[in-house]
Amino acid sequence: MILELIQTVALLLALSLLHGFSMRALAARPRLAETASGLIFGTVCVVGMMLPITLAPGVIVDGRSVLLSMAALFGGPLTGLVAGAIAGAYRLWLGGGGMIVGTTVIALGVALGLAYRAAWARGWLARKPLSLFAFGVTVHALSMVLIAQIPEQSIARIYAVLGLPYLLIMGAATTLLGLLLQDLAARQQNERSLREREARLRAVAGAVPDILFVLDENGRCLEVMTHDERLLYRDAESVLGHRLQDILPEAVGNLLMSAIRQAIVSGTPAITEYALDTPSGHRHFEGRIQAIEGEAAPRTVVLIVQDVTRRILLEQERRIAAIAFESQQGMMVTDARTRILRVNQAFTEVTGYASEEVIGKPARMLASGRHDEAFYNALWQQLQAHDLWEGEIWNRRRNGEVYPERLTISAVRSEEGVVTHYVGCFTDITQSKINEEEIHALAYYDHLTGLANRRLLTDRLHQALGHGSRDGWRGALMFIDLDDFKDINDLLGHDAGDALLTQAAARLRGAVRETDTVARFGGDEFVILVEHLPAEEVAAAASAERLANKLLETMSAPYALGSQARVCTASIGIAMFAGHRQTVDELMQSADLSMYEAKRQGKNRVRFFDPVMQQTVAERLQFETDLRDALSGEQFELHYQAQCDADGRIDGVEALARWRHPRRGLVPPGLFIAAAERCGCMPALGRKLLEMACLQLGRWARDPRFSALRLSVNVSASQLYAPDFVAETCAVLERTGCPPDKLVFELTESMLISDMAGAVQTMEALRKLGIRFSIDDFGTGYSSLAYLQRLPLDELKIDRSFVRDLPDNTSSRAIVRTIVALARTLGLRLIAEGVEEARQLRTLMDEGCTSFQGFMFHAPTTLDAIEAKMGSTAAALAAGCITEPAQAAARADRVAAAETAQETLQ
Template structure:
């Protein structure tokens, strides 16, 4: 089969693109118009104006612009490209694009000019809505984002212009309401389906004004969908495709390829024409591609699905449009928005295919950037929570996968200390280094994600290309991580040492959800921290049982506070002579179904839920109210009440003011109120602790250090604390007669208290032998079952009345 002549190609392009060509030779007095150009001016085929008046059919203002341009072309060889108006026989005007360039003879001298005229405002459009093709190719696309409910959240200026409304009016509206009513329900269903399945959305529909067709391409991301809009009214109405004529339209940027009509089987239709834009974009010359098929532009990443779509369209003689990856002659890939259309002769016989390709590489890169922002952490470049959840969900539900593996939750130990002491900049740098080391610890295909802060998650899967025993694989990866993250980090001006805690949960073909797996791995990680950090812990059901029990206890605790289920009991404290010197206020919880809940069970839960703040305030108020009542009785006014203060309660910013307020409200002597503080207060923030204790001491409130000797005691701190009393813990008293170590500790505490001029009291005294031993060592105050169990206030009053009756006169 022979290639068509250049003349036939030109005629084909004129007919397909509504473009006419002209040729002017002033010296010979010749001006020739193509038949298509005559039709464009409303004239009969074969018509042309006189050579001495080539601009006869242009409007006056257009002639004034074109005359000097044409003269410069004929005299100086300058090319021109101008938008103008022509007058039709009926008096109507038509916008056209006029292109001209010099015609030279064999010696290179200017012999005339030739060019083309293209209609750029198709009939039927409102005045002022010009399709400025050249500008449109270079302008930005209309872009908007919608949330998962389909409501606009952002529109750029081109989108505002396209939708004929400002963004402030459109934001919050459903985007499918921008289209005609008959399709809105279908568009809503397609949108929600695309979002739920994470697939792209593509359609063309008439707008709500029923005046413009819009092409819509949606790309889902974590927050909804990024939407590109384009006005395709012209293409929909006229089915015109931009055709670049050789020479006359060489400066346009769209690639044009014309092929034979067939064959559809191998090797496919052969190329009969390409424009200069094709040569510039691909690096192939025209001679290199004529007679070959467009397959030469395909490469390793050219999408098979897009090629199948084109092939199916060719076989059915219908247009096709795809985004396709093509390859230049040097092997560099580029994206094209490819529009393939059939060309028919007057007998409706398919003669050729015309493919117009627009380079959309920059748009694709922008889309990839949006995808990256939606699914990757900007600091570490690791997958973020959204992408991790998607991959984990696929690992659990995809029938094509083994659906077994391990989920690892990794938390850096003491990361907050680095951030607080060296600043967030070094903290961010550390996180980036950690991310690199984590990636080096896993195989290709495993997921390393950052949840946020210093929390990372690794997903290991048993795959056909990488068989994995979940337990052994997770153990091996965890050991590598502990080693890698334990190596020093070189930060600017600082060598940092860090460790991590790892929690692991295994999954197989189970009905556990993504959320459940994350919770289990998180629980195992906290178990690793409780075990001393820098270790790995695997999840077991007992952890979940403990967490569930703690959650139920916390819920019951809140209800108990609302329903006043708490009460204050009092345990007497006695001096060396056996007389009562005061009491300790003890919080008790009587639950309707649990019964009596031990304090060592519910106090930690109250601390964790912060209920200890209002509960502690209530106990303090009850103690002062009782002191006020006793102060009115001569036989009771000497008594003190010791109140336990938790770490969280003591560190509350308003604690000192609350103590002062409650003491003043009840009008009690501050020295009768004794606050028992735990040694854990000394773990950190010692200067703030001492300052608060000093404020309480200045008020006259007595201070006792509870459970002395079992926690964070330091002699260097102890001498700085404004204490009144040390309290020997019951653990040392219990075996004081049989354990030499406990006896030595008790003697040391008593001696230390005396040397610091502090009172000392022992709790948990249950036998006379224990009391006698303590008395011999110099301890003169006691508390325990030897004297009395904790009692409700009415029982305590009765107990003290009996003591008075039994006392010798």
Template sequence: MDETGHPAGGDAEFHAVHDAVLRLLKLHQSALDAISQGVLITDANRRITYVNAAFVELTGYTAEEMIGSSCALLQGPGTSAETVQAMRAALDRGEPFRAELLNYRKDGTPFWNELKIVPVCGDDGTLTQFVGVQRDVTARRDAMNKLSLAARVFEQSNEALAIADLGGRFVAVNNAFTRITGYAEHEVIGQNPRLLKSGLHDDDFYRRFWQELQTRGRWEGEIWNRRKDGTVYPEWLSVGRVVDEAGQTQNYVASFSDITARKHAEENVRRLAYYDPLTGLPNRALLQQRAAQALQIAVRHGETVALMFLDLDHFKNVNDTLGHPVGDRLLVALAQRMRPVLRDQDTLARVGGDEFVLVLPGTDAAGATHVAHKLLQIVQEPLQLEGHELTVTPSIGVAIFPTDAADYDTLFAFADAAMYRAKMSGRATFSFYTAEMQAQMARTLRVENALRRALERHEMQLHYQPQCSAADGHVVGVEALLRWNHAELGWIGPAEFVPLAESSGQIAVIGRWVLDTALRQQRAWLDAGLRPLRMAVNLSAVQLRQAGLADLVAELLQRHRVDPAWLEIELTETMAWDDPEGSARQIARLRAMGLRIALDDFGSGYTSFSHLSLFQAGTLKIDRSLVSRLAPGASENSVVAAIVNLARTLRMHTVAEGVETPTQRELLLEAGCESAQGWLYGRPMPAADLEALIRGASAGPVG
């Protein structure tokens, strides 16, 4: 041993080699630690024997924690078992292995690890260790995933996408682009978007397009383009600039969608909002707009405008008899017939079931008369539909702007009023609005408003007219007749207010009041000792259609303790026209309760035996229009006799209405009529007066 403590002699050479090895090892470790990639070395059994500083930084584990451990320490729930198995198989064979594997740091955060593992053998070829190099490629994979996602979105987007260079030439398009435009990708790459121009936009449009794109960085809006096959279509287009870090434009990106379906839907909505779906004519909303425009133009030019209101006469009979499909086809056919009568500036609109309105700019009364005559002629021409020959007639009302009215709403109302005047004049004609109609409209409005509070104010009352034996004049029954005494308007007849009550929905309340009051009075007379008299009460067509009518009558009969046999319900044959089957069922319910049915106004119009069978009436009332014409030698005498004979054959009781003279009474007796009512026997009177009449000594005609 020398003084330094090292072996002397030959040992000096050993120490020199030992020190050199130590220096090399330190140099080797320093070199490995300087590498930015993680390095680990394992023995042949894959136990870690060395990790460098980069590996420690990458994993978060210290070298002491890693030495002696397995690489499985870095694996976790997201690590691919398949990749691990492939790695082990390669290392077992002594082969190099390379892969990307999801590993986990000490704190549990995952990272993508790019592995390169190489086996190391000794001089004798025996496997001694493995050297692994790895690096974190998470950021690279995220970037690649984002690029892959962007590529998939680009290709799979339902919206067409296109990228253009600074010169505006296409550099990329997606599948939706080729589907919408019809161009294949290779046909548009390198081409300018002008390839798609429709020709519907002028140069100023494209100038403003590019100006906004450059100043704001984007443009968005509706544009029309052309497909490869030449068809023009609307699209919603968004174009934006792609800029680099310095803010310089690098590319343009466009996205668009074909909005043809949306435009069609918008058009359908517009048509539904402004056009009648059945006939295709303008509806009430569009009519109002066009009429307002026509009136404005007329004011500027000092012209007139005619507004015509056309309603088909008895159109409901077509629907009820042949069905609504036939009625609809009839309306379509008539709309087509009327169109040729009009000029381009005229408007024909359908505003209701069988109601049409025409607006004729620049048309005065003479011009309207000419058009009305043409409409009357063409509408009345027979039509062949579903094997039926149909003929309908129109009633037309005409109002002139500004002669009759200064605004559309008033003009419309006046034409409507004139149309109703045409119907009252016999239908199949036309009528011009007059000032007299305005006064009538004002009264109608006032009466309708007053009617709403008539019962509340106790203005309604029942008068009773006696029905007497034609042979000896004694009272056999009474008819309850509704009267209205308004505080300001005075007595208002039922012919005026009953139709208003029906149209305004008040008839149900009034009808219930009439039945209740009549039966209450009948009970009062019975309680006062009068002999039972049949009480006749009129029903309206609206009441006959009410589902609860029979229940209401039964309730009131029970409340007032009146035998159903002493209540007679008067109906007119026209009531059954709207719903013959429903009317028959309603009448059958009433008859089943024990009530008597009277067919009123017989002989005033068309009557068929089917109606007599439908009503199953026990009483036939001869209309006053026939009775008033009875005279010695008059032809009406035979008509009345025939009606009485018909009633007798059908076992029906006859009552003649409107008997005013002894001569009429005698002729009715000769014809075999059993009962009569009219001024000859007594006018309609308050209950107290009728009671006095019944109690009086005189049982014959009065006056």
């Protein structure tokens, strides 16, 4: 019997292993697994009942209680019920006298197994070997008691047949099966835990934002997971199985390997940052490396990589913003209610408020009180419409000082478009305002006198013309020039001149109304703009004249210049205006012309503008323009006046410039020489005339008839004192072939006064070339005889003003006599100019003069005419046709003819 029990138990144990396979196979479907387990347990019970221990017909004993109780204990209600139902159905099918008891034993096994399960779940019982053994003995002991209830069966008889071995074997079988099922359950639980853990790890790995690597301690990539392969330095397939240091740039690979070793050695996570150029661009990454515990070498680590490019950029922006916030500009951040949240150091430096004094307070605490409500309303309207306001504003410092600042306010809105903050940036522009005022003063005011300058006066004159035209009043523009100011400035110095100008400006300001404008145009020239004069022309002019006379009286008072008192009068020119009849430039020109007319008429007087004066100036300017045009053309020509002795022999000629204008005709030199001096054309004109004269003298030098002839040319002061006059003259002589010993430069005595030493130096340099010098208009200048002795002269020319009054003016005759004596003493040739009458010639001859130039002998004439005269005279002398008596007779005839002409004129 014992052998049969052991065989039954072994079969039951082997078949129970099927439970484990079904549970693993159907792990994903727990209800189906429980049903399958119930079927297996029930089938094993049926097999066991096919190999029973038969106690009597219809009474069998097998291991069904072991299986059913364990099925209920470890499989749960569903497994136990399915197994019990199968076993019960089969036992009922077998029938016999023990059918009821057998079915009851089946139900008892399931019920006790479920009871044990409930007690274990509550912690009342454990599933340890001893507990399982006791449970098995108890179940089968109760089964023996139930079997004993069958008729013809008793406890004694059953115990005699089965006895203690039955209880021990079934208890051991229950223990063994329980341990097997418990181990199977533990394995299943572990497998479920592993699956769950793996699922969690997969979920965690899938939730990693960027990349997950599994690496060994040598840096070899075992696994890689990412949701965006563009973040990988290379694609995933080329990364698996390769070492990081072989794939990544050397610096990045070494950095990660160092972090891997640190994580393995320390057992704590290692964090590192690096940057790579990926398919998605240059990215910054943060790597967190954790070693997996409990592994033998080679160790494994997990590297979780996160793309932190945005964070890095935000940090950079925050750093930049922080630096910008602490810039030279004052900055203030407020909430939507304009309560101050934050200020920077520049704010403190500008306003004087420390941050703790202003944080939490309204921004209006800085208001200066200079702006009205309308200003702030406009500010807020602009800010609400455009989220930006920029402009200048006055605020107040902590010490109460009001200062100007350049302020920019920007509104910060949330994603919903609601204003959350305001950011104000401001700069203290106090110094800029000061500089602006200084620049304005420099731009519109004279720095010495503080008066308006030309620019400001022009602007106000424009306005006055407009207002006068609209309102119907008249005005006056007065140009005031200090008389002989240059003399005071030169004699007493510029400091005295500045003091005089300052006092003059103060006098002018004090003499006019506050509504009138006093300006300084520079130098010693002032301008006064008088507005709101009467609309009637005569009354307006009278008012202007009264003011001008008052100004003359004021300006003529002595000026205190240091320890001296000096009088400096003024000349005033007035131009009246009414509306826009004249432009600003025309009006200023008119006043200027009238002022110069006042000076021309004797100074210290007032003159109103006369249109005739303007016409004269316009003609003068046109004349100067024509003169400049003539210099570039061929309008200038030379006429020649002979110089001869009393007998008419020509030994020299003077070249006289003539201007043949296409419309004006032949313009005399008295007009265009003065104009050339005035407009600065004299140097160019002098060079042109000298070139023409030298060219002609060169031609005469090559003609035997005229080779001995001297040619006199007038030289201006601008030529003589030019630094390159000597070099220019040498060049002209070389170009024209002019013999320098036949060339005479005529200089006026007055032009030598300004720089006698410089004139002597230039004349001596030209004298070395052979050029001769003559003093024209001698006796009209102021040179001393000592200077005259130093000059390298060859001849003197008695001025026509002395010849004109001969012989009646005894002073003129005495001067002529003195000049003749001086010329003889110095060994100079002497020529008398302007000889037109016989008595002039007779007087000059009586005083010893031998050379003459004038209309009595020859008038200035053209080149052809002068050459014809010189040719006939030379031919006559050469042929000997003119004898001494004949010469005397001719001389007497010229004198008589001159006297006859004079009588006719009288």
